[in-house]
Amino acid sequence: MRLAFLGTPDFAVQALAAIVAADHDVTCVYSQPPAPRGRGHERRPSPVHAFAEARAIPVRTPVSMRDPEAIAAFRALDLDAAVVVAFGQILPAEVLEGPRLGSYNVHASLLPRWRGAAPIQRAIMAGDAMTGVQVMRMTEGLDEGPVLATATVRIGPLDTAGDLHDRLAAAGADLIVRALADIEAGVAVARPQSAEGVTYARKIGPRIARLDWTKDGRTLDQKIRGLSPFPGAWFELPTAKGPARVKALLSQFEEADVEAGVPPGVTLDDRLLVATGDGAVRLLRVQREGKGPQDADTFLRGQPVPAGTRLG
Incomplete structure (x- = not known):
């Protein structure tokens, strides 16, 4: 399929790599603008930006996806679908509904538990024994869209957020490739989230x-x-x-x-x-x-x- 990928941190790199390896046409990657990183605080591209650039995939780094020019440029890509993994911006309906088959998010929790910015950390801090990763079709509400695919991951007594991050990133990469295959074949089933058990993973400060x-x-x-x-x-x-x-x-x-x-x-x-x-x-x-x-x-x-x- 003709896709755009929107992501920024290390967590998203594995998903992008898996999508590229599955021979999808990633026509453009979107990521957050270069930011000060490392001891020297030099402005450097995000991990997703660097990965895409090394593979000659065009990269765009708009400050806001709500900007009319950014929206028009995104819709002009004539996409089959968009994949979003920890991008770092709230996307407007004009962007989400632009691709022919919709926009899909890889989220690191078992929704509706831990909607929001820090689901991996919050799951451990709350003492959850189980978490997972899900692919959902995106809507304007925060992580409220229907779910297409799920992989569960157990949280061990010595697991850190770093440990869990790596396992969920690998699981999410496999899951999005399988979900995209179902979407392309027209057999994907999107199930609404439960209205009960909603929690929010506030940003860690x-x-x-x-x-x-x-x-x-x-x-x-x-x-x-x-x-x-x-x-x-x-x-x-x-x-x-x-x-x-x-x-x-x-x-x-x-x-x-x-x-x-x-x-x-x-x-x-x-x-x-x-x-x-x-x-x-x-x-x-x-x-x-x-x-x-x-x-x-x-x-x-x-x-x-x-x-x-x-x-x-």
């Missing part, structure tokens, strides 16, 4: 990243894993040079018996078991500011944290 050790251990463990690797939940570690910010990138909840009088945030052993409002959290991978991620054992060889240390 840096303000929520600091750990509050007075919260219960399960909630803190889920938060740590849900915010890993980015933006990374963090705490302050007392050092001889003053408090140092440390990211917690992997953890495990433990049903520890915390002695009476031990306040939340105090380490219960020499291996980063931390008391919480209920139970304890074992930190398994951390990252000191300005350093790379380290397993707890490696970190502790260079920065011992004895039992009784109070974390901020």
